[in-house]
Amino acid sequence: xxxxxxxxxxxxxxxxxxxxxxxxxxxxxxxxxxxxxxxxxxxxxxxxxxxxxxxxxxxxxxxxxxxxxxxxxxxxxxxxxxxxxxxxxxxxxxxxxxxxxxxxxxxxxxxxxxxxxxxxxxxxxxxxxxxxxxxxxxxxxxxxxxxxxxxxxxxxxxxxxxxxxxxxxxxxxxxxxxxxxxxxxxxxxxxxxxxxxxxxxxxxxxxxxxxxxxxxxxxxxxxxxxxxxxxxxxxxxxxxxxxxxxxxxxxxxxxxxxxxxxxxxxxxxxxxxxxxxxxxxxxxxxxxxxxxxxxxxxxxxxxxxxxxxxxxxxxxxxxxxxxxxxxxxxxxxxxxxxxxxxxxxxxxxxxxxxxxxxxxxxxxxxxxxxxxxxxxxxxxxxxxxxxxxxxxxxxxxxxxxxxxxxxxxxxxxxxxxxxxxxxxxxxxxxxxxxxxxxxxxxxxxxxxxxxxxxxxxxxxxxxxxxxxxxxxxxxxxxxxxxxxxxxxxxxxxxxxxxxxxxxxxxxxxxxxxxxxxxxxxxxxxxxxxxxxxxxxxxxxxxxxxxxxxxxxxxxxxxxxxxxxxxxxxxxxxxxxxxxxxxxxxxxxxxxxxxxxxxxxxxxxxx
Numbered sequence: 175x176x177x178x179x180x181x182x183x184x185x186x187x188x189x190x191x192x193x194x195x196x197x198x199x200x201x202x203x204x205x206x207x208x209x210x211x212x213x214x215x216x217x218x219x220x221x222x223x224x225x226x227x228x229x230x231x232x233x234x235x236x237x238x239x240x241x242x243x244x245x246x247x248x249x250x251x252x253x254x255x256x257x258x259x260x261x262x263x264x265x266x267x268x269x270x271x272x273x274x275x276x277x278x279x280x281x282x283x284x285x286x287x288x289x290x291x292x293x294x295x296x297x298x299x300x301x302x303x304x305x306x307x308x309x310x311x312x313x314x315x316x317x318x319x320x321x322x323x324x325x326x327x328x329x330x331x332x333x334x335x336x337x338x339x340x341x342x343x344x345x346x347x348x349x350x351x352x353x354x355x356x357x358x359x360x361x362x363x364x365x366x367x368x369x370x371x372x373x374x375x376x377x378x379x380x381x382x383x384x385x386x387x388x389x390x391x392x393x394x395x396x397x398x399x400x401x402x403x404x405x406x407x408x409x410x411x412x413x414x415x416x417x418x419x420x421x422x423x424x425x426x427x428x429x430x431x432x433x434x435x436x437x438x439x440x441x442x443x444x445x446x447x448x449x450x451x452x453x454x455x456x457x458x459x460x461x462x463x464x465x466x467x468x469x470x471x472x473x474x475x476x477x478x479x480x481x482x483x484x485x486x487x488x489x490x491x492x493x494x495x496x497x498x499x500x501x502x503x504x505x506x507x508x509x510x511x512x513x514x515x516x517x518x519x520x521x522x523x524x525x526x527x528x529x530x531x532x533x534x535x536x537x538x539x540x541x542x543x544x545x546x547x548x549x550x551x552x553x554x555x556x557x558x559x560x561x562x563x564x565x566x567x568x569x570x571x572x573x574x575x576x577x578x579x580x581x582x583x584x585x586x587x588x589x590x591x592x593x594x595x596x597x598x599x600x601x602x603x604x605x606x607x608x609x610x611x612x613x614x615x616x617x618x619x620x621x622x623x624x625x626x627x628x629x630x631x632x633x634x635x636x637x638x639x640x641x642x643x644x645x646x647x648x649x650x651x652x653x654x655x656x657x658x659x660x661x662x663x664x665x666x667x668x669x670x671x672x673x674x675x676x677x678x679x680x681x682x683x684x685x686x687x688x689x690x691x692x693x694x695x696x697x698x699x700x701x702x703x704x705x706x707x708x709x710x711x712x713x714x715x716x717x718x719x720x721x722x723x724x725x726x727x728x729x730x731x732x733x734x735x736x737x738x739x740x741x742x743x744x745x746x747x748x749x750x751x752x753x754x755x756x757x758x759x760x761x762x763x764x765x766x767x768x769x770x771x772x773x774x775x776x777x778x779x780x
Contacts, residue, residue: 406435
């Protein structure tokens, strides 16, 4: 079935629905309710879009996948009343999957090769689904973990989202009322982060109920640190789990319990969004998608598949994919054809009748699989790549990064190597993998010469965090995992912190330094310079909060602990367009140490 035929059929369904409404009939689900006036008054009947993405949730972390340790009725309902893909694949880690979801293109093409320090950024010429839908008249919002670039033009506001609330970094150190941003401005969160993000989503839906909208909710859980409200933790704290990882000796039971508790919180929040859609009679005109960004972040039950997050095997890259569009998509349909995160963009623009991106897409429009019983669907290859390891998935086989071949429908655990029995297939997949790598040319840190951008002409705020800086002298990073770190142990005037930046346009900026400094260390003078422009300020106000996070962690973390940093106005700085080093150093040190540093915030004032 062609795209035009699908759109005609969908338009006919929508038209018939509203004819029934006009005649006084109501949905069987809401037989006693009156259709609200705002829906009758909405001229644009194009479907709304809601996309949920979990962070580090495995395929097996749902009761719909057969996990008896957990209850996820709201997410399960998306499969029950929608379409589920039984062989859907993402990439082994966060940033690559998000890049593919947003662009419909293999992530190495997009400039993404890492999860921090600039390697998570989408190239500036990449076009996201948000840009396509915004250009088509949709209101767009993203609330949660972005992880594809912080400074404009990499920021979500610069990639098609009208409204953004959350954190643009790869992971965060505190999930209870943490420091966040709203459209570039630093703000404080309200309550448990996943609940807070959902609150923003509910308000966005309410505000835009009369307009077509696209809402992207990339949750931050169950990514570590393993923090979850007591109400969810209590369900698991003393619970005996019935299913475990095949690598039981490597499973941390407390970590598993915390992850499952966090997924149950996601389920509650998915239910809140779905309830809002029903209340506003938007359910029948909203496409709802649920997926995760990679495999589980620990060894726990995952359907017997080999691997976890970071692995290119089945367990590291298989994700649930549920798509619900009430009264348009068949209920309970299961699709066995392989599919990938790169397919979401072309599918959504097709379903909504939006013009596709001008550049070539790697993904396929899944509409024929959604609507047709026996679609004409050719076999394809899906590539999973991370850390120099690449595997290839066909409809029935996976060639792993060590050239072992497995029949996946019969061997999800990848135990029976068939490479010797199928040498021609093995060789053809090896050649396909080599060709794919030559074509997409994965970027590396050594070949990535993109500076961090500052002062985009269309945006007021630019954040320059410790994550993106380089420490010199005795200065240390608070943790080896940089995304939520700060700089500490600043002892000498010879010490400095530098950022490789490009000022995109001449500008006049007010600069704030987010710092901590105890009372007995006050008096140091810090200087910020870029080229010939310099500003300096003495630290005169003490702010020495304790490290936190450990009191909320259910299991010990590997990331940095955090603390509340205080903004101090360094002054106004005139920056000239161009590339160079942004340098923070001390002109005078009063005590033994200068300060701990989390962030520089530039605000354009002209």
